Amino acid sequence: MSYDARLRVWRGDASGGDLQDFTVQVNEGEVVLDIIHRLQATQTPDLAVRWNCKAGKCGSCSAEINGRPRLMCLTRMGTFGEEEVVTVTPMRAFPVIRDLVTDVSFNYEKAAQIPPFTPRQRDADGNHRMQQVDVERSQEFRKCIECFLCQDTCHVVRDHEENKPAFAGPRFLMRIAELEMHPLDGVDRRRLAQDHFGLGMCNITKCCSEVCPEGIHITDNALIPLKERVVDRKYDPLTWLGSKIGLRPKD
Amino acid sequence: MTDLQRAFYDVLVIGAGGAGLRAAIEAAEQGARTAVVCKSLLGKAHTVMAEGGIAAAMGNVYPQDGWKVHFRDTMRGGKMLNHWRMAQLHAQEAPDRVRELEDWGALFDRTPEGLISQRDFGGHRFARLAHVGDRTGLELIRTLQQRTVALGIDVYMECTVTRLLRAHDGRMAGAFGYWRESGQFLALQAPAVVLATGGIGKSYKVTSNSWEYTGDGHSLALQAGASLVNMEFVQFHPTGMVWPPSVRGILVTESVRGDGGILKNSAGNRFMFDYIPDFFRKETAETEEEADRWYTDKTNNRRPPELLPRDEVARAINSEVKAGRGSPHGGVFLDIASRRSAEYVRKRLPSMYHQFKELAEVDITAEPMEVGPTCHYVMGGVEVDPDTESSVVPGLYAAGEVAGGMHGSNRLGGNSLSDLLVFGRRAGAAASAYARETDAAPLREDDLTDATRExxxxxxxxxxxxxxxxxxxxxxxxxxxxxxxxxxxxxxxxxxxxxxxxxxxxxxxxxxxxxxxxxxxxxxxxxxxxxxxxxxxxxxxxxxxxxxxxxxxxxxxxxxxxxxxxxxxxxxxxxxxxxxxxxxxxxxxxxxxxxxx
The missing domain is CATH 1.20.58.100 (Fumarate reductase/succinate dehydrogenase flavoprotein-like, C-terminal domain)
Structure with missing residues (x-):
């Protein structure tokens, strides 16, 4: 059942580092995170790695495995051949702190810039009433575990640090879509999505959807509909006329 | 101490799970300068693992439900050892705590009338758990996280507190810790400190808990002079995964049973009927037929024994395995595949479907799961005043799993998320009120030197x-x-x-x-x-x-x-x-x- 796997792990910090080779025991059913933990316990006690739930629910253990952005806790060793070298590197789109841990503060900064949820009044009896079919659209986006793999893979920022100030990335454009489709929210963020969060830079190549461990249809269900809504707002002749003659607010 | 980062607050919250964030939100809304310190990134706390729902007697599905029934269920589930006042406040306030989450953006599953839907769970007389599929904890943490960010509360992420700091007169003065990222030390001064550090499960080999659950808050409270109540009561959740070995202990939500799943031994018997204790006999079904009718008609039938409180079910599974009637990998079978349609299972239990598919290559819509007990929760914790969550140390508060008393000797499923909200809010309110009328105590330099050396x-x-x-x-x-x-x-x-x-x-x-x-x-x-x-x-x-x-x-x-x-x-x-x-x-x-x- 057990075998010795060959693992290649990037070790280093902001000043540089390299891939180091290890031979580690692997048992039946184990995932990459188990092997990283065994390395810590037996060979490299100071190997830096983020993790929490080890069940694909918290989105902490994001890394690149053989170059592909993945959660280490959901990547089974059985998906590789016993002879295959498994390479584990930190997410490339974010600055390295140490070993497999990256500085993901970019994401928290973008999150804080989005105008918060602003609900309508409750009904007279103190409840909000919403139909299941209406909550389901935003519920899909709220499945997001903030692993930031979509941010890591998105080519707008992956090798273009210079785009980061003007682009929030799929995770946070999806957050804006979630608020746009939220039955209770009353704020219009469409102009901000385009002008401040860089929705126009997304050219819907769907790389984000492909790496999402929650299987959220980020491009099809969030980003494309959000683009459509932005266009509606900008080019709808009635909206344009209304804003000219003062029937609609200019923003 | 030149390389020591220092900051000053009115209220310092340690822990960013449901209780910590709810406490911080309340303190900030009441005008306190508030900070949260947490060991992981914001939004990753163990609350995210909660699956089934938030217990609150809103009466959306069963109008005859109310706080008194919830209070009774909670006390009986805890075998009457709960602090009655905590159980009372919890049952009375949980519905409002759930409703206000909607004002902050939470999207619960709905009833046909458009209200928050409620599901069945062990030990609860009526369907009472507000839920979002089987990822309710994620919804709770994300909602509170987004509210925390909207309020502009300072969050010290990936920062571990190693020691609470007291003034000469014994009251709270702040906390000492280190940034995980850099290893640099920091001292946060605050007259009021709220412990919301969760539990202790990482002291056990088979556990549903993450690396963070090392009992920091329990231990820090003891060192600061506070007391812990009833630490012997540790909850073993009856259904953790057992195979493959690397996932042993990962939680399988009680919703599987709430939504119709049953437990079977290797002989195919629904063994829970053999383990109904006298204490619960009057309210538990005697036959499989009655138990199955209960899901749709609760007035004329009694609950299935699979939905007895967790301690009863965990002991029963343990006995079956010991008697040699276990599953191939040392658990028992949890079967929903033969009881509900594949579509229903995928809709109601999407993350369980995903979890078994990804980690165990088991399709739970087609075959039974193998499950066994896993260390899940500690009922014991910091002894607090029920109304304010204050410990015996002036300025030190505790809420959520780190606090004791609320759940007696056994916690009912769904009562944890409501506990976090009810007592997190109360702790935040009391801490900010205390901070308003208390001057900050200076930190003692010899304490800081000693904490650094240690x-x-x-x-x-x-x-x-x-x-x-x-x-x-x-x-x-x-x-x-x-x-x-x-x-x-x-x-x-x-x-x-x-x-x-x-x-x-x-x-x-x-x-x-x-x-x-x-x-x-x-x-x-x-x-x-x-x-x-x-x-x-x-x-x-x-x-x-x-x-x-x-x-x-x-x-x-x-x-x-x-x-x-x-x-x-x-x-x-x-x-x-x-x-x-x-x-x-x-x-x-x-x-x-x-x-x-």
């Missing part, structure tokens, strides 16, 4: 063993000797081993640098783990009866005398002192509820 000690030693070995040995010891079934001899053996482990932990050596070094972090967590393990073992040896999450093979039944006693732990030098304390007496008007309902 934190760096593992680097200074050479030739000692690796912290992972000590942790592994502790986990094995607690799992094998202070687990789901206990005896005096085994618990005593555990205490002897803990003494040896305490000595080994003092001689650890850590390799590498201070920057993001998990070995060093573990070396600093280990003393907390050892301290809470000692509390659990000592209290378990003291309580000579079986009740809720404490089963003594040598004292198999509940004892009416012990029903009136809480076991209290305090720090005593390097060790733990125990005392027995009378249980608070419930007022007559609440006691009457047990006759009415």
């Amino acid at each position: 934190a760096l000690a593992p680097f200074a030693r050479e030739g000692g063993e690796n912290p992972y070995t000590v942790q592994h040995d502790l986990q094995t010891c607690m799992n094998d000797l202070v687990g789901i079934i206990r005896t005096a001899a085994e618990v005593q053996q555990a205490l002897d081993r803990i003494e040896e482990l305490k000595i080994r932990a003092k001689a650890l050596t850590v390799q590498g640098q201070r920057q993001y070094n998990p070995g060093w972090h573990l070396a600093l967590d280990l003393p907390h783990m050892l301290r809470v393990s000692e509390c659990i073992a000592k209290a378990a040896l003291e309580r000579e009866e079986s009740r809720g999450g404490h089963t003594r093979d040598d004292f198999p039944g509940p004892d009416p005398e012990w029903a009136k006693i809480n076991v209290i732990c305090t720090a005593d030098g390097e060790g733990i002192a125990l005392k027995r304390q009378p249980l608070p007496v419930m007022p007559d008007e609440l006691a009457a509820i047990f006759e009415e309902h």
Whole structure:
């Protein structure tokens, strides 16, 4: 059942580092995170790695495995051949702190810039009433575990640090879509999505959807509909006329 | 202390799970300068793992539900050892705490009338858990996280508190800790500190808990002079995954049973009918037919025995496995595939479907799961005033899993998320009120020097063993000797081993640098783990009866005398002192509820 796997792990910090080779025991059913933990316990006690739930629910253990952005806790060793070298590197789109841990503060900064949820009044009896079919659209986006793999893979920022100030990335454009489709929210963020969060830079190549461990249809269900809504707002002749003659607010 | 970062707040919250964030939100809304310190990134706390839902008697599905029924269910589930006042406040306030989450953006599943839907769970008389599929904890944490960010609360992410700081007069002055990322130290000064650090499960080998659950808050409270109540009560969730070995212990939500799943042994028998205790006999179905009718007609039928409180179900599974009627990998079978359509299962239990598919290559819509007990929750915790969550140390508060009393000897599923919200809010309110009328106490420089020296000690030693070995040995010891079934001899053996482990932990050596070094972090967590393990073992040896999450093979039944006693732990030098304390007496008007309902 057990075998010795060959693992290649990037070790280093902001000043540089390299891939180091290890031979580690692997048992039946184990995932990459188990092997990283065994390395810590037996060979490299100071190997830096983020993790929490080890069940694909918290989105902490994001890394690149053989170059592909993945959660280490959901990547089974059985998906590789016993002879295959498994390479584990930190997410490339974010600055390295140490070993497999990256500085993901970019994401928290973008999150804080989005105008918060602003609900309508409750009904007279103190409840909000919403139909299941209406909550389901935003519920899909709220499945997001903030692993930031979509941010890591998105080519707008992956090798273009210079785009980061003007682009929030799929995770946070999806957050804006979630608020746009939220039955209770009353704020219009469409102009901000385009002008401040860089929705126009997304050219819907769907790389984000492909790496999402929650299987959220980020491009099809969030980003494309959000683009459509932005266009509606900008080019709808009635909206344009209304804003000219003062029937609609200019923003 | 030149390289020490310093900051000043009114209220300092330690922990960013549901209780911590709810406390911080309340404190900030009441005008307190508030900070949250957490060991992980914001939004990753263990609350995210909660699956089934938030228990709140909103009456959206069963209008006859109300706080009194919820109160009764909670007390009976805890075998009447709960602090009655906490159980009362919890049942009364939970519905409002759920409703306000919607004002902050939460999107719960709906009833046909458009209200928040509620689902069945073990020990709850009516369907009462507000939920979002089986990822309710994620919804809760994300909602509170987004509210925290909207309020502009300072969050110290990936920052670990190693010590609480007190003033000369004994009241709270702040906390000392380190940034995990850089290894740099910081001192946060605040007159009011709220502990919301969660539980202790990482002291056990088989657990549903993450690395963070090292009992920091329990241990910090003891060191600061606070007391812990009823640490012997540890909940083993009946259904953790058992196969493959690397996922052993990962939670399988109780919603599987709430939504129709049943437990079977290797002979195919629905064995829970053989384990109905007298205490719950009147309210539990006697036949499979009655149990199956209950899902759609609760008025004329009684609950299936699979939905007995968790302690009962966990012990039953343990007995079946011991009797040789277990599944191939040492659990029992949890079957929803033969009971509900594949579409229903995928809709109601999407993350369970995903989890088994990804981690065990099992399709739960087509075949049964293999499950067994896993260490899940500690009922014991910091002894607090029910209305304010204040400990005996002025300025020190505790809410959520780190606080004790609310759940008695056994917690009902769904009562944790509501506990976080109800008592998190109360702690935040009381802490901010206290901070308004209290001057900040200066930090004592000798404390800061000593805390720094203590934190760096593992680097200074050479030739000692690796912290992972000590942790592994502790986990094995607690799992094998202070687990789901206990005896005096085994618990005593555990205490002897803990003494040896305490000595080994003092001689650890850590390799590498201070920057993001998990070995060093573990070396600093280990003393907390050892301290809470000692509390659990000592209290378990003291309580000579079986009740809720404490089963003594040598004292198999509940004892009416012990029903009136809480076991209290305090720090005593390097060790733990125990005392027995009378249980608070419930007022007559609440006691009457047990006759009415």
